[in-house]
Amino acid sequence: MIIKTRDFDELEINESDIIHFPNGIYAFEDQKSFVLIHYPDQDVAPMWLQSVDDPSLCFIVFDPILYVEEYSPNISAADMNALKAEKKDDIRYLAISVIGKDVKDSTLNLKSPIVININNNYAVQSILEDDYPIRFPLFSDEKGA
Amino acid sequence: MLVITRKINEGIKINDNIEVIVVDVSGEKVKLGINAPREIKIVRSELIQTEQANKEAALSPATVVTKDLISLFGKPHDKK
Numbered sequence: 342m343i344i345k346t347r348d349f350d351e352l353e354i355n356e357s358d359i360i361h362f363p364n365g366i367y368a369f370e371d372q373k374s375f376v377l378i379h380y381p382d383q384d385v386a387p388m389w390l391q392s393v394d395d396p397s398l399c400f401i402v403f404d405p406i407l408y409v410e411e412y413s414p415n416i417s418a419a420d421m422n423a424l425k426a427e428k429k430d431d432i433r434y435l436a437i438s439v440i441g442k443d444v445k446d447s448t449l450n451l452k453s454p455i456v457i458n459i460n461n462n463y464a465v466q467s468i469l470e471d472d473y474p475i476r477f478p479l480f481s482d483e484k485g486a
Numbered sequence: 487m488l489v490i491t492r493k494i495n496e497g498i499k500i501n502d503n504i505e506v507i508v509v510d511v512s513g514e515k516v517k518l519g520i521n522a523p524r525e526i527k528i529v530r531s532e533l534i535q536t537e538q539a540n541k542e543a544a545l546s547p548a549t550v551v552t553k554d555l556i557s558l559f560g561k562p563h564d565k566k
Contacts, residue, residue: 366540437543438546439539440543440546468533
């Protein structure tokens with residue numbers, strides 16, 4: 342199927358690529374279907390989480406593992422159930438970024454990651470009990486940019 | 487900010503209709519009980535902060551951002 346995207350005009354996607362958010366994303370609860378647009382050859386790359394139904398809605402997301410060593414949040418049993426996930430190997434994380442006016446001021450939400458069950462493409466945005474920041478600098482000094 | 491010290495089972499009253507009670511304290515965790523009318527919205531602060539961050543994330547100026555990101559991270563290859 343072909344979808345309209347915010348940043349890449351029209352893209353052809355497989356229906357099997359659609360990520361299902363039964364509860365939507367906080368503040369966008371009515372948006373239940375997204376696709377992840379990414380570039381597999383890039384080691385460190387932004388990805389685009391594009392709404393299937395609303396071309397204007399798109400989040401720029403990053404793999405938090407690339408920014409925080411041992412990012413290993415505790416996902417609540419309720420969220421694991423919602424994903425029909427049984428073990429941590431079933432899931433992957435994406436962190437939503439807020440891009441600053443100066444891109445170098447951008448931040449990642451590590452407190453409320455998108456959690457995806459890679460086996461069935463169900464996803465939730467999980468607000469963690471763990472002590473991770475909602476606005477983690479994407480270009481922190483120690484990491485450089 | 488008003489700061490009040492309370493023990494377990496003690497509470498505070500806000501207006502005449504909202505009561506917050508310390509139910510339990512364990513390590514760094516505090517369990518609160520809240521009695522309030524049904525129409526009072528009670529959520530964890532992180533939920534509001536997450537909604538706010540999501541709204542800001544969705545408003546990121548698309549074209550400029552994508553161009554800047556590509557210049558910072560390198561030009562993406564075509565999918566496949």
